[in-house]
Amino acid sequence: MSEIAGETETWTGLGEVTAPSGVLVLGMAGGIGVWPELGRPLSERAREAAAAGGGHLRDGLCEAVAVPARADGTLTVRAATEPSVFDEEPVISVLEVELGVPWPDGAGDAPVRLGDLPVDRCGTVVGDAVALDAWTGLADESDDGLADLAYWGRHVDAAHAHFGGERMTPGDDGGPCGWLDLPVAEAERKAAALEAWTREHHQGRGLVWSVDAHTDFHRFQRAGRDHPLEAGRIEVAGCRVLGIGWNPGDHAMRHHGERDAGQVHPVTLHRAADGGTVLRWTIPPHDEWDERDEQEEYRA
Incomplete structure (x- = not known):
C-alpha cells in the first residue's frame, strides 16, 4: 500500500512494461497511431521531452506524457482504485509506473508536475516511445489478415441459435456472441449474413455487429476484456505495452x-x-469533481 492511498483505495498490479529506448510514454490510445500524420513521429517528440526530464505532448487531439525510464529491465505498473459512482465496480483513481531511474540529485522531494491528460474513451497506453511508432490503430488494416466478429442486441439469442458462434462472456445468455481470429474476408461475409437475416426477420432492427481487424488497438482491448480494470498487455515491436480501457458508463459519469x-x-x-x-497520474473520484465544480460556480 502506497502513502497516497486513501481509506477506500485498493492497489492492483497491472503488469510490467519495457522501454528499451529509455523513453516511456503514457498516452491516449485513440491517437497513438496518428502522431506521424501530424508532422513528426511520437518517438522524436517523446525523446525531446524525456531529455528535459519529462514533459507533456499535445498536437491536435493527440496527447501524451513522455519521461526517461530504465532501458534494460521491466517497469512495474499498478493502480489504486475507488468504487465507481456508476456501478460501484472498481475504477482507477491513481495510475503509477516505477520508472527504474534515480530521482535527480538536488531536485528536492517535491513532486514535479509534467502536465495533465484526459481519460480517452478509447483507452490509455503505457509503452516504449519507439515501439509505439509501429502501433496499428483504429483506422489501420489487419496486420495479420485476421479479424474478430461480434454481434449483440435484442435478438442476439435468436441469431446465436441460427448462426452459432461462441459466447464472448461465457454463460451469459443475452451477451455478445461471435467468432475470434477469422480471415478478414470470412468475417465480412458472416457480417453480411447477419445483416441480411436481421433485415429479413426483424426489419433490420435489434441486432448490431462489429468486424474488428487485428490491430494493436483491438488486441489491447481484447487482452483486457476479462480484467476487472480492462487492462491488457500486448507485444508491440518486441516491447511489452500495457493498454487500459475505461468502462463506458463510468467514463460518461466522470x-x-x-x-x-x-x-x-x-x-x-x-x-x-x-x-x-x-x-x-491522479484521477480524482467523481465527488471531488462535483465539489470543485460547485466552488467554481460559486466564485463565478
Missing part, C-alpha cells in the same frame, strides 16, 4: 467531454522511498 470540458488530470513525477522515480 470523464465525458475530456479536454474540451476541462476533464483533465495531473501527471506528476515523485521521489520514491528507495530514491527512485515514480510516474503518477
Whole structure:
C-alpha cells in the first residue's frame, strides 16, 4: 500500500512494461497511431521531452506524457482504485509506473508536475516511445489478415441459435456472441449474413455487429476484456505495452467531454522511498469533481 492511498483505495498490479529506448510514454490510445500524420513521429517528440526530464505532448487531439525510464529491465505498473459512482465496480483513481531511474540529485522531494491528460474513451497506453511508432490503430488494416466478429442486441439469442458462434462472456445468455481470429474476408461475409437475416426477420432492427481487424488497438482491448480494470498487455515491436480501457458508463459519469470540458488530470513525477522515480497520474473520484465544480460556480 502506497502513502497516497486513501481509506477506500485498493492497489492492483497491472503488469510490467519495457522501454528499451529509455523513453516511456503514457498516452491516449485513440491517437497513438496518428502522431506521424501530424508532422513528426511520437518517438522524436517523446525523446525531446524525456531529455528535459519529462514533459507533456499535445498536437491536435493527440496527447501524451513522455519521461526517461530504465532501458534494460521491466517497469512495474499498478493502480489504486475507488468504487465507481456508476456501478460501484472498481475504477482507477491513481495510475503509477516505477520508472527504474534515480530521482535527480538536488531536485528536492517535491513532486514535479509534467502536465495533465484526459481519460480517452478509447483507452490509455503505457509503452516504449519507439515501439509505439509501429502501433496499428483504429483506422489501420489487419496486420495479420485476421479479424474478430461480434454481434449483440435484442435478438442476439435468436441469431446465436441460427448462426452459432461462441459466447464472448461465457454463460451469459443475452451477451455478445461471435467468432475470434477469422480471415478478414470470412468475417465480412458472416457480417453480411447477419445483416441480411436481421433485415429479413426483424426489419433490420435489434441486432448490431462489429468486424474488428487485428490491430494493436483491438488486441489491447481484447487482452483486457476479462480484467476487472480492462487492462491488457500486448507485444508491440518486441516491447511489452500495457493498454487500459475505461468502462463506458463510468467514463460518461466522470470523464465525458475530456479536454474540451476541462476533464483533465495531473501527471506528476515523485521521489520514491528507495530514491527512485515514480510516474503518477491522479484521477480524482467523481465527488471531488462535483465539489470543485460547485466552488467554481460559486466564485463565478
